[in-house]
Amino acid sequence: MFLSFPRPRQAVLFGMFALACSVWAQPQPTLREAVEAAWELSPQARSLLSRQAELNARARAAGAFLAGPPALSLSHRAGRGQASGARETEAEISAPLWQPRLRTATNFQIDADRQLLATQIDATKLKLAAEARELAAAVALAQVERDAAERKLAEAAALAADVERRVRAGDTARIDLLRAQGAVREAEAMRVVAEGALARAMSSWQGLTGLGQVAALPEAPVPATTHPLVSAAEAQWNAARAGLRVADADRRDPMEVGVGIVRERPGPGAADENAIQVSLRIPFGGDIRNGARIAAARAELDAAEAELDAARRLVEADRQAANAELAAAQRAHQLALERERLAREAQELVATSHRLGESDLPTRLRADAERFEAELARAKAALEARRAITRLNQSNGSVQ
Template structure:
């Protein structure tokens, strides 16, 4: 009896020494382990939503989309104004002259005149070319805004997929921890395990429950962010088609097209500034009715006038300098955009290769940890292994499963980022 008590005390002391390390590990069921949640299960949509539909929904809520019709109408109105033969709004002049306040000799004169501003030579054509360049660049700018929004949607979908994977694994971990705690409790009652093993298993079950709640809260927060971004409850799959083995940038990349059209618009603005060197000329057409004295006959006359403003450096130099500065900035932005899209493509290709290697490595790690966990669990059921060893094996398997699930989402995210770098919408 003395030897048995010493054996139990020694075993109890060893178990207490291993408690801090074992608490940080996960537990698993004694039954065969559940399969790792796949990407499809981690990001399954709730309403059959596709990624393209999500981008369309987010675009419909964006300020750029909601103001697009008004901006098009603004360009059309400016084009109609540039097509008119007058350059501005007409003005009317009404005047009366008399001598009733001094000698009152009967002098009366009435005058009416209509003043029409007209285009200076070459200004109308330059204005129309500027508006044509702005209209040409409107759609590429909308595409750039849509592409940037697509990047947000893709990243949000990936974040929700990762969070749902972590939530599913946390629920599995909690279920396995409860099963293990019940098994250990039966062993304690049967005298096959020390009381400290039962307390440790219960503590790990509570820890798994806390982890499950944290994962659920993180998922709920990301789902709310998704709802605010797209207005949709369902989160689509990250199942974009992978581009060719050696993708290259297309000249039709939205960012490149938008930068090129901005250069064209800046050139047209500079041309207009250099052509429009004075305020609009105006033509006046007037009629005058005059009576020189009481009893005299009234005389009518028609007056034609032309007003030609003079251009000065005080008016023209700031406008031309500003237009040249805009052109320089647009050309610099085009150069920067070309470098940026090339860099983004190279980075996306490197990340895709890294994601593939990571997934392969994590798959091998998950396979090995599954085999080790199965052997340790069998040994524990046969009484050939202790609880801390079982917990270490369970924890390693859980970490391997979580890393593999994240790697799967990471691979799909890398494909999405490559499509994003190529300027492709879902």
């Protein structure tokens, strides 16, 4: 029994074919799914999600009865000289208490920070969506150029075969065969360059999302909604306002209440006397302690308000620019369709004339090149129209 093994070249080709089949067999993800995949891989996800644990810890601290951890204090005094034999020992546990308005203000700030975190996550995902859109468009453009190069190569090879038959039949000169073969080599080089560009674009896409398939570009715009960047700016303003509320409520150190035991011996031979003491420490506040904090909180609130106004202006300007870009791209697509129609009709006439021997090969090659350029321009224009749609969706705050 003899076992046959594939040749190295055949094995490599078979492996590449199997890998391609496995990749293209995967379902094409939506843009939202691609954004979620990119979010799982992004370092921003870890840093933002780790803040959730911080907010949970702050919420637990704000929900506690005490404003901070308790403290234990011990003291011992012993007499000397005439008071020799007298001694006193104290042990006290004290704990800070919440100020009347500070706990409410702290809970309000925690809720504002939670909302801020949620909007920051949405804004970060929208930025990832912008990167994913551009990479998906780059892959689609590379695929268009690769497919066009393959069609050009097939047409050039068919023309070269026809010219070779004519040369053998003595109907045309050998220089025409050389020109046709040169066109084939040009098409092969174009395909190699297009395949390299496609591989590079796919690598960038996989580096961002980790997906083997590229999300399709949308064909229709989605309605405008509240933009995540505006929502994040509004949440930042609310958080700054909550911070000012905390600074205004925290005008003094927390009160402290303590409970202790005192054991005292008045003198030598005297019995120990025990007592329980309760202490209350009430610090006084003032502008010296909290004036700088309130001023800083007000400055932060003013900055957040300015950023909110700027975010609204930028989002509206970006939305208007995206609408104008979409209108221009759609108009360019219509013009490219008309150009393709004219170039195709002209090429068909020249091809018929060349088959009948009424025109030479250079004229045929020029007509083929013009048709190829028109077809490629039409495909690129269609892609640019879809890219303009996805940019409009981006300006509307959508990850679809």
